[in-house]
Amino acid sequence: MTVAEELTPAVPDSAADAAGPDESEEPIKQRKNGLYPGVSDELAENMKGGWADTELRDLEPIPQAAETAARRAALSARFPGERLVIPAGNLKTRSNDTEYAFRASVEYAYLTGNQTEDGVLVLEPKGEGHEATIYLLPRSDRENGEFWLDGQGELWVGRRHSLTEAGTLYGIPASDVRELAGALREATGPVRVVRGYDAGIEAALTDKVTAERDEELRVFLSEARLVKDEFEVGELQKAVDSTVRGFEDVVKVLDKAEATSERYIEGTFFLRARVEGNDVGYGTIAAAGPHACTLHWVRNDGAVRSGELLLLDAGVETHTYYTADVTRTLPINGRFSDLQRKIYDAVYEAQEAGIAAVKPGAKYRDFHDAAQRVLAEKLVEWGLVEGPVERVLELGLQRRWTLHGTGHMLGMDVHDCAAARVEAYVDGVLEPGMCLTVEPGLYFQADDLTVPEEYRGIGVRIEDDILVTEDGNRNLSAALPRRSDEVEAWMASVKG
Numbered sequence: 001m002t003v004a005e006e007l008t009p010a011v012p013d014s015a016a017d018a019a020g021p022d023e024s025e026e027p028i029k030q031r032k033n034g035l036y037p038g039v040s041d042e043l044a045e046n047m048k049g050g051w052a053d054t055e056l057r058d059l060e061p062i063p064q065a066a067e068t069a070a071r072r073a074a075l076s077a078r079f080p081g082e083r084l085v086i087p088a089g090n091l092k093t094r095s096n097d098t099e100y101a102f103r104a105s106v107e108y109a110y111l112t113g114n115q116t117e118d119g120v121l122v123l124e125p126k127g128e129g130h131e132a133t134i135y136l137l138p139r140s141d142r143e144n145g146e147f148w149l150d151g152q153g154e155l156w157v158g159r160r161h162s163l164t165e166a167g168t169l170y171g172i173p174a175s176d177v178r179e180l181a182g183a184l185r186e187a188t189g190p191v192r193v194v195r196g197y198d199a200g201i202e203a204a205l206t207d208k209v210t211a212e213r214d215e216e217l218r219v220f221l222s223e224a225r226l227v228k229d230e231f232e233v234g235e236l237q238k239a240v241d242s243t244v245r246g247f248e249d250v251v252k253v254l255d256k257a258e259a260t261s262e263r264y265i266e267g268t269f270f271l272r273a274r275v276e277g278n279d280v281g282y283g284t285i286a287a288a289g290p291h292a293c294t295l296h297w298v299r300n301d302g303a304v305r306s307g308e309l310l311l312l313d314a315g316v317e318t319h320t321y322y323t324a325d326v327t328r329t330l331p332i333n334g335r336f337s338d339l340q341r342k343i344y345d346a347v348y349e350a351q352e353a354g355i356a357a358v359k360p361g362a363k364y365r366d367f368h369d370a371a372q373r374v375l376a377e378k379l380v381e382w383g384l385v386e387g388p389v390e391r392v393l394e395l396g397l398q399r400r401w402t403l404h405g406t407g408h409m410l411g412m413d414v415h416d417c418a419a420a421r422v423e424a425y426v427d428g429v430l431e432p433g434m435c436l437t438v439e440p441g442l443y444f445q446a447d448d449l450t451v452p453e454e455y456r457g458i459g460v461r462i463e464d465d466i467l468v469t470e471d472g473n474r475n476l477s478a479a480l481p482r483r484s485d486e487v488e489a490w491m492a493s494v495k496g
Helices: 041-048 065-078 106-112 163-170 177-186 199-204 211-223 230-252 254-259 262-276 289-293 338-356 366-381 389-395 484-495
Strands: 007-009 028-030 083-087 093-095 120-126 129-136 174-176 191-193 285-288 309-314 326-331 435-438 441-444 458-461 464-469 472-475
Touching: 065 106, 065 120, 065 129, 065 163, 065 211, 065 230, 083 106, 106 120, 106 211, 120 177, 129 163, 129 177, 163 174, 174 177, 177 199, 191 211, 230 254, 230 262, 230 309, 230 326, 230 464, 230 484, 254 262, 262 285, 262 309, 285 289, 289 309, 289 441, 289 458, 309 458, 326 338, 326 458, 326 484, 338 366, 338 435, 338 441, 338 458, 338 464, 338 484, 366 389, 366 435
Parallel strands: 083 191, 129 174
Antiparallel strands: 007 028, 083 120, 120 129, 285 309, 309 326, 435 464, 441 458, 464 472
8 A cells, every 4th residue: 555645735624625835824744754855846836737637528417316306305395494414424544544435424325426525415595495505525626736745635545526527416516615614604594414424514513503403304314214215226126136146156155164264255245245336234244153143243253164054144235325134044064954944944934924014004013023923932832931922922031032123124224214213113104115124033042051952053044125015015135045945955056
């Protein structure tokens, strides 16, 4: 990796500010251990010129431009007469002078389609509605040397869209974000901001906003994503289709994973996610053997052994941030043992009951209750907990082995719409366009002395992404087999 920012324009207010040639501005700050003592006048002058015009003049709006405009219109109607500020967020330092890969806030990306750091969407009250402006960093300045001296200059991190280009792409007039904080400090009238993403923007509004009013904005934007539009459904299906291919990739290399570790599985799936999408939608859970009993096992450093099960919980995230969330529990050698099959089939039966309960007009909780009932019945049947089943469910005794809820909303976040009101989500009613996971599981911990020894260390989860339709539901991940015999046949086919 090259050492960026050998000589850096001083940036007292933000990383986006560039030092200019004026003597009254901060002098260029030298990297402490940089190899060059300074920039000669001749080099500075040379770097200003001789560059081709790279403005892009044949751009078309992004595919979801109509949808993002409709989302902004709904937001405008909910908060008439108020200035609304939705930041993308800033880069976060990973270590010293390296940053984490940037992911824009879901609220900002949902309303704009833009994904660049430091961006801010502002809806200014105008007439009976709002006028939207997207504030972004413009192209790096070549006159003052920012483009090659600043660590975030385009020579180091790549070309940005010009403000004109951005306006065309996103269908929103674009302005320089470096001027926004000052303008917001002088702004009057009611203001709301989505908190937690841009400390500089929040500081500029500190005397104009309240936590309660800002939370109302956050909740509205979370609930707005409960029902997916046609574009979103298409992106979720794309994410799932790539995820299916990622699972096939993993099955093909299970022998290599046995020779190495769970990391081989994680890395194999990650390759598919990066080639076909933006990233993984969350940390891949590649849990072999007893690690399958740890719900969020993301260390992925354990052994992969023939005769044990692999619980793979993974999802590809598309370039527009929509993620799949799929789990399959696979016999590493391609065949379930009798006990593994018994436990797996119980979870499959529970999932079937849960999926059948997903339909418009049903309570959100119905699919969870249906799946939990099946699992409780199995636990009583196997003698692991004392019945009757109604008592087990009333006291929640099955939770020792089922542990988690049976699903969650899915979208731009793997656990989407998390800020929605309880009455609109968990206590709500399913509508066409909602997308959720159905993912029951049974987990017998390796140290659980309340179950027979042969059960210990076996964990099974089956998870699919289910779209609520007008007449029922559609399993977006149906291309991945679920029934135990079909899983074995599929694995044999993929390996063969």
